[in-house]
Amino acid sequence: MKNEKKAHLLRFLERNKRFDGRKLDEFRKIEVQTGISRNAEGSALVKFGETMIMAGVKMSVEKPYPDTPEEGNLMVGAELSPIASPEFESGPPGAEAVELARVIDRGIRESKAIDTKQLCLEKGEKVWNTAIDLVTINASGNLIDAGALAALAAIKDTKLPKYEDKQIDYKKRTDKQLPIKKLPIAVTVYKVGPYMIVDPDAEEEEVAETRLTVTSSEGKISALQKGNEYPLTIEEVEKMITIGLEKAKELQKHIR
């Protein structure tokens, strides 16, 4: 049936249409809401159509990594909570959740979106740790792009807690924001037959042959991730990156 569904989708794509009437390069309705969890130093809920994902930031003070003694630490985690889909199971994060977290992590880390040098408190001893956690609420396709946007919105929303006498007071929040230099936007381009689409719903995701996540800010690529086993030509990669870069401009408008 996967083939029958795909054949059917291809007939739609031929006419620049999707099952829900969208054009091939059209996103679903996007909503970004920040400050959705007051205990988090920053938080956001992002909706792409029926897909819903939350992101929250918790700040803490930790020892820096030995190779970056003057830089703050960064950590991205993701949970495919079973609340979000009949397909998700309880238990430790599976490969899919780890991939989701790592793709978003790389996008933020490699673009140097957060100027971690400004998050050093005491060289080699104490630095701010930024922990970004993502939790799915309703999984209906394209979790990577929605999750990456939620992570960005949450770090933009972050206000550092008070740090005094080597103690964090989580009850007192300062006006100090995270030093954000760039906004790395993830756009995943899916290939279905000869067609390239963005923001698939669960149905389209199922029949797509492969995907390429292009994370970029201001036209510069900071992370890539190819999914599935289906091989791509250089020309196809180029085409997918072109779409990814173009669409990033559109998504960026949702981050204030």
Next chain:
Amino acid sequence: MGIMIKEKEIVVPGEDLATGMDYLPSYGTFREGEKIIAGKLGLVSIDGRLIRVIPLSGKYMPKVGDTIIGKISDVTINGWRVDINSAYSAMLSMKDGTSEFIARGSDLTKYYSFGDYIVTKIINVTTQNLVDLTMKAPGLRKLGEGRIIHVNTYKVPRIIGKQGSMITMIKDATGSRITVGQNGVVWIQGEPENEMIAEEAIRKIESESHTSGLTDRIKEFLEKKKQRSDEK
């Protein structure tokens, strides 16, 4: 004493529906002492002395004779396991799977393979909810190119309409092929523009199933949509 709610009122589990012995508890209700109480979320229906609650949500409950759409979830040595969008999966045995003779040990995926959708009929439901299916009746078949949408099981009668009037109207207006399973699984296939109109019409029935004059409104909707696409 007597009835405590109105016909067609929405009730939640635990709500009092009637007191006294003049009324009898039926589907979706139970008696506790003098009272008849709602046991499910739904619409109250009073039929003479019988009070029942018509559910508005919940999983499809398999019934013998229902024509449904199922998805092959496993191929076993003597048949196929089928996901029927219910609490339980169903079995389609080799002998009910096709009128062809299948030799022992043949490759059953030649007939139906993982992920295939079939229009099938329920022939048996045991007390333990084991469900048996057949493919041996007119109209039962493996579904080809097209796509599957899910609708609320409890709206299926409205989508089909009296003697299939509603669904026939949609099929005719959109030139699409549509099969509605009693289990809320719908297969549609048509030209893209028309198929989208068909889906929209089905969704409209689903969300407005309670309102009066639904048939006329769907007719009007289809005509308007049709006109617009002809203009293009």
Next chain:
Amino acid sequence: MRKDGRKLEETRPITAKAGVIKNADGSAMFQIGDTIAYAAVYGPRELYPKFLQDPTKGVLRCKYNMMPFSGSGERVKPGPSRRSVEISLVTEKALLPVLNLEEFPNAVVDVFIELPQTDAGTRCAGICAAAIALADAGIAMRDLVSAVSVGKVNEQIMVDLNYDEESTEGEVADIPVAFMPKTDKITLLQMDGEITKEELVKALEMGKIACKEIYEIQKATLKEKYSGESDEE
């Protein structure tokens, strides 16, 4: 009068919504003060491994989880903790008395509870959300379940302690309690702190009344979701 201006018997403001998670068979959001719980029901569905099945009735499984960023202090480590495992268990036991799962032998009804933001009373908010979600999923039930925490702070008996009150210095008792509102029977009862028998009974009586108010909100939330349905031809 309490620090936040509430009367002793007054809960924090409550909002709730049914059907918030499209993929689920039933779902709800329940917010009390600054505590927010989402609940989703999946099922009845087939239960594996087989030895977990009950041939006489369906099985209820609950999973309570605080999101890593939901707590007022440090990040909560993801994954089950001893605390979340225990709360999942008592949540299950609090909901079971109202469920009729005989129609679904060998099957399972899964309830998942996620908290994006917490300010005390999380297990009670989770139970309130779960009860709405179960009814929304069309599960056969004898009643809903309503829950609130009651307790004692500075010699005063009160309902719905917030985090501030719960963490007051001195003698504090925190008592999460759930009622089946129709029969006023208790389905969840836990406590930590110190309290006399007389005070406890008084607290439970206050909880019972608060749960009746919560029940009205749960009921209205469900009716709101299906409000379009009542004027059928």
